[in-house]
Amino acid sequence: MTDSPLSLTALSAQLAEQASALAASAGSPLTSPAYLDLVRRAQQVDALAEQVLKLCVQQSRDAGHTWQELGDLLGVTRQAAFQRFGKPIDPRTGEPMDKTVHMTDAAERATRIVTDVLEGRMDAARPSFNAELLAAFTDQVRADGLATVAGLVGAFEGFGDGEPFVRRIGDHTVVDIPLRYEAGDMKARVAFDTEEKAAGIFILPAETA
Structure with missing residues (x-):
């Protein structure tokens, strides 16, 4: 059984906690190894922020907002917003299209x-x-x-x-x-x-x- 996706509230709480930890680490005196820990914490914040943004976009779409509105807000075209956050359906199969990049190079x-x-x-x-x-x-x-x-x-x-x-x-x-x-x-x-x-x-x- 897979875990259900976290709610926006839960993800936002995790983001706030990680961001606070990052701020506390950045404000403390640092020795050389601690800078790498700072990068790790920042990476965790970035990954959580991306999840929060995706969920916010999804909820905005569910509420009836257009890709044009979201693109304008994000500073990109509506097509770019859709390519980043949309869930296209394959007309050949009726199934959601795989957006995973498999080519690592x-x-x-x-x-x-x-x-x-x-x-x-x-x-x-x-x-x-x-x-x-x-x-x-x-x-x-x-x-x-x-x-x-x-x-x-x-x-x-x-x-x-x-x-x-x-x-x-x-x-x-x-x-x-x-x-x-x-x-x-x-x-x-x-x-x-x-x-x-x-x-x-x-x-x-x-x-x-």
């Missing part, structure tokens, strides 16, 4: 692929492509795509601030990687299929959901 692999593509090492990138992408993503397609991006935001200057963002969308594992160009920020998006092969590579405006 998705961020590293996506970053490597994007680096190879941007630097023209297509022979290194192509072994990671599935058959459809291998056929579609020719050297000409790459050149035309990069020319379009250069026309919008100028020369590529390097990877942007922030870590790659990995999530599961439908049957795909999707990774967004911040990129910095001379006239604006963009992001690379790599989608992996169920065989963990790259099924799509895009360069998009940074605000794209």
Whole structure:
């Protein structure tokens, strides 16, 4: 028998207790090993805060609030809010879709692929492509795509601030990687299929959901 989910009241109480413990530890004189304990406590607070936020969003949806309202409050698009907190139903089965990311190295692999593509090492990138992408993503397609991006935001200057963002969308594992160009920020998006092969590579405006 599995435990029932904790209520918002119980989770909030746990969060308050952990946050108080963190504040007490941070306010005390620290020796070197204690800094690692501070990180552990902060990690626990962060995990509990995420659970509280998810439950608050769920209850707001149950009360009739829209994804647009929640996105505005969280400072993201309604699509981004849904992708983070929603519970999509698979139209093929009628069951909730699995949002668990199973590719533990998705961020590293996506970053490597994007680096190879941007630097023209297509022979290194192509072994990671599935058959459809291998056929579609020719050297000409790459050149035309990069020319379009250069026309919008100028020369590529390097990877942007922030870590790659990995999530599961439908049957795909999707990774967004911040990129910095001379006239604006963009992001690379790599989608992996169920065989963990790259099924799509895009360069998009940074605000794209």
